[in-house]
Amino acid sequence: MEAQYIYIGLAAAFGLFMAWGIGANDVANAMATSVGSKALTIKQAILVAAVFEFLGAVLAGGAVTSTIRKGIVDADLLVNSPELLIYGMLASLLAAGTWLFIASKNGWPVSTTHSIVGAIVGFAAVGIGIDAVQWEQVATIVVSWVVSPLTAGLIAFLIYLSVQRLILTQEDPLTQAKRYVPVYIFFAGFTITLVTLLKGLKHVGLDLSLINSYLLATGIAALIAIVGFIFIQRIEPDPKAEKKQHFHTVERVFAVLMVVTACGMAFAHGSNDVANAIGPLAAVISVARSGIVGAESALPIWVLVIGGGGIVVGLATYGRHVIATVGEKITQLTPSRGFAAELAAATTIVIASGTGIPISTTHTLVGAVLGVGLARGIEAIDLRVVGRIFVSWVVTIPAGAFLAIIFFFIFRTVLP
């Protein structure tokens, strides 16, 4: 069928648009934490994001892609009309992309994940039928949207509490920081690697045994910790800056740690959010090529390139301005606080990715920041804005769904 090229072409274009939007906003938010705390420059942040988003998407993104692709819509109902799934996925991509575009123009805090899930549920429920939605799976996802910020908040709270106890409240915080920060680096490297190895790699075709996974994670984490340790030993106190702020050098030690957690954050983000763009794309390609719904086909590598590439381009073009603006505003997030938030968010997100649950990375990060705040770590948090974020999340789901339904009916009429 000739039409398949049109479908694939459109899906690729919409997917690219969506990936661009994710890079321009979501990734920018994730990286701004590191830029704001001066652990990374904007250029370094873009480089880190480019590498680790891609790694995250390839190594640990398979499960979420699979959920977006075939976990929400019950494909069995579409065996006789595969083109409906194509229209729906195209409509979802376009709807989520459009909604994100409108929202970011107006400065509304919305989530890419909520948009795309809302859109897919919308087209499936209205365009095909209520039964076409796998409600149990959707319920799990929605619950996870509440649980993930809470989990990240709790982890961040505990991490920051330990930082206070072990380092910041001690007589000689610098010595303590030099002693404990490599341990935190090890912990960060270990958690993220281990979850990836245990949960993510199956989709790449690698299946390590439990013991091997632990050994490999320990090895990788130790390696990162040693490199971090070397960098930390080189840090000399700056007496002039110390006089103004006793924790100046301590924060520089934490900045090394924050480079590691920034990589982890980009990796985690890639493992979860890239799926928002390429999941629907993959679904369209699979159906268009084989003509049947639910065919087991491997994810073509160029799909990942579109996802990863689009994100990097979005970040480099529009996202850098977002990073600059956000980075400037969040100076309260010093490295000792920022790392706690990033590590907690990254861990939570990677676990969700491994389980195949699409969550909002930005909301998770917000939850983590609030956790640091609860540990008396942040000078001032504006609760009105936190409230607004929760309102926007409730609005995004019907908005994405509504747009997807409109686009779905347009595509069904217009497309062959």
Next chain:
Amino acid sequence: MGNMLANIFGTSPVQPLVNHVHIAYKCVRELDGFFGAAIKGDWDSAVEYRNRITGFEHEADDLKKEIRLHLPKSLFMPVPREDLLELLLVQDKMANRAKDVSGIVLGRKMQIPPVIAAEFQEFVKRNVDASKQARKSVRELDELFTSGFRGAEVSLVESLLEELDAIETDTDDRQAALRASLFEIENEIAPVDVMFLYQVIELIGEIADMAERVGRRLELLLSH
């Protein structure tokens, strides 16, 4: 959504509070030169000192309003908003007292009796010291927030506050002594002038009292 993460951070009150106490101290510090000029009867330079004092006092006032504006009730902070506002208020009062007392002295072109001039000048200096120590203590706010108001930093601030208390006690002693000296000679001075001299001494002494209250406020923050 670009700014979702950025906007959950309110404006941190820490640096503005530190800036405010710095201005209040600069205002009080001018009193030393002001009384030096007044004792010599050099009213031209006294006017200049007075202008600087009112300038700093206005600056402190503006900053105070600005800080209040950026501390809405919706802020979630590690310490109660009310305590920070109260701290700001007593910091501001140090500057207010400096302005009030210099206004009275200049307006009446008051003569400080030569017999007590040296003692008087020392008394002023100690009050300036008190506000300097208050500034030093408030400057630790940033570190206090970083360490979550616990541990070694708290002990450091506590020792600074002990020092502040010691200075304030010293100003009290000097104030009593100065009043006694004035009492010795009060029959030689016009009664109205004596009345105002007592009032001026009282007002200067209040600067150290306000500095001490800055300390009390900081202590309250520590106890949360």
